[in-house]
């Protein structure tokens with residue numbers, strides 16, 4: 032049975048967010064890159080087919096995760112984006128067609144693409160002011176990265192100064208990596224010295240760059256390759272290839288395999304050439320990146336939330352291996368979700384030793400009929416836990432089919448699966464120790480209360496010792512100062528530092544607060560939507576109370592499913608917040624319907640103050656307004672017009688209503704323009720729209 036698109040999108044949003052958190056924030060990935068990509072792609076496909084179902088917390092709207100503590104933070108002047116992926120020639124062809132459509136290019140209008148290797152390293156942004164390197168930052172969550180300037184000063188490939196003639200301000204971006212030979216030598220030396228070895232060159236590069244002591248970085252053989260830029264007050268050329276040539280002249284290493292291709296076949300031929308040489312290249316690559324060569328076209332194409340429309344990563348197929356499935360363990364997450372993890376006989380796949388793999392959920396295990404003792408085929412494309420593809424048939428007798436537990440392995444409560452859900456969840460709520468710890472971890476996490484020095488380990492320790500059980504308890508830890516100091520591994524300065532970090536969070540922004548509560552489906556984006564809509568916690572709480580007061584009588588003969596759907600739709604109307612659909616509204620109502628959650632929030636509010644939400648708006652003539660485009664647009668596609676409007680902070684609607692502020696009408700505009708005129712709404716032409724866009728720059 033196939034899932035409903037809305038339910039599948041909800042599941043994907045939750046799954047992808049969890050995997051992204053595991054990968055970026057916790058450095059403990061749970062699935063392979065290929066598998067992660069597959070989830071992201073499925074999400075994108077569904078969104079393309081059902082644009083009306085795109086969720087406020089959709090993974091297509093965010094990149095990476097927040098920076099780690101310990102480093103200073105750098106706000107990127109322009110966001111550091113990620114790349115859309117393709118896995119087949121057909122998908123590359125579709126990319127080119129999409130670009131052409133967006134630009135309204137005829138089939139015979141030339142469109143040059145660059146093609147170059149996609150290096151498997153970590154992205155770095157280098158800001159030069161007056162031709163002097165002033166800041167180096169990692170990508171972080173795309174908006175804020177880690178300040179690694181001191182470490183980068185030790186990388187020989189990176190020029191400290193740019194020659195005369197280079198612009199006064201330019202941010203050069205590229206990849207930090209470790210050559211394969213250097214990685215092997217480093218691991219050999221580490222092993223000989225009894226120190227940790229790295230799983231692969233990318234891990235080694237990341238671990239070497241993100242060192243709090245620059246002397247350690249200096250001793251590691253890090254390399255750099257430039258592939259792009261961020262903000263700049265001038266660029267040395269008007270094509271991608273031209274800028275790369277200038278970067279090379281300034282002393283940056285750039286790829287010697289970069290080619291400009293006039294046709295799709297030529298770009299695909301570069302891909303095959305690079306794929307054939309992959310094993311002989313001095314560093315790991317995981318695909319080929321295509322970019323629209325002309326910079327004026329790149330500017331027109333702009334970006335979707337997470338990646339530029341003018342670039343594409345064409346990935347190489349994943350690597351595979353077979354091994355024995357030793358056991359299936361069940362992990363319990365923050366929302367009580369039971370996740371099966373495969374324990375494997377260690378096996379090397381693409382240079383990495385693999386011992387765990389995800390099995391997703393019970394349907395997946397049943398569909399693949401994977402049993403303990405089976406020989407299984409697995410695949411990985413990065414340094415993360417891989418994916419089990421199938422059980423390999425053999426002669427040996429097999430074990431019993433796997434039976435998914437119906438009680439929580441952490442607390443023994445019933446684990447149930449609701450209609451339409453793939454996940455089985457523990458019903459123990461806060462009495463479940465696994466959920467309690469996960470919720471507290473989430474609560475103190477960087478994107479929630481961000482309490483420095485209170486990591487997962489300490490949360491587990493303090494919970495196990497009964498020092499904390501709820502979020503409010505964290506703010507009462509100060510009453511246990513002496514007991515904390517007496518503990519092994521702690522002393523007065525470290526305890527005082529922790530307590531000071533906790534005190535520093537006694538006031539918190541509304542959006543972070545709502546996110547921190549860990550309400551199902553309320554990710555950062557939804558939390559921000561709610562905060563923006565309600566402004567204060569009291570206003571939000573009032574609406575929750577109104578939602579709670581909603582009568583939920585099932586109609587005579589109505590199925591549970593139908594009643595649930597009807598209730599959710601009614602709740603969404605009570606909330607009336609863009610981005611908060613029925614499922615999210617129901618999750619919020621369910622959360623506050625539980626007495627222990629209400630108590631937990633009330634207790635917490637006794638300890639802290641929630642600040643009202645403040646918005647920073649970038650003013651344009653149409654910020655906050657609702658715009659409708661109608662008729663034929665001549666210089667741009669509808670998509671481009673929509674993207675421009677969104678960049679200026681406007682909302683784009685499909686039809687004219689009393690809520691419309693502005694109509695942009697091209698030739699052939701019919702009833703919409705007439706209706707707008709009748710409603711007294713401003714109607715402007717495409718040239719006037721272009722002027723509004725140009726005014727902001």
Ligand code: IVH
Nearest residue numbers: 112113114147148149150154206258320339
């Ligand atoms: S262009 C908007 N070119 O891949 C981002 N990226 O998966 C433009 N990467 O974050 C990036 N090699 O760090 C580009 N030749 C290359 C690359 C490359 C590796 C990394 C980059 C990016 C990531 C996206």
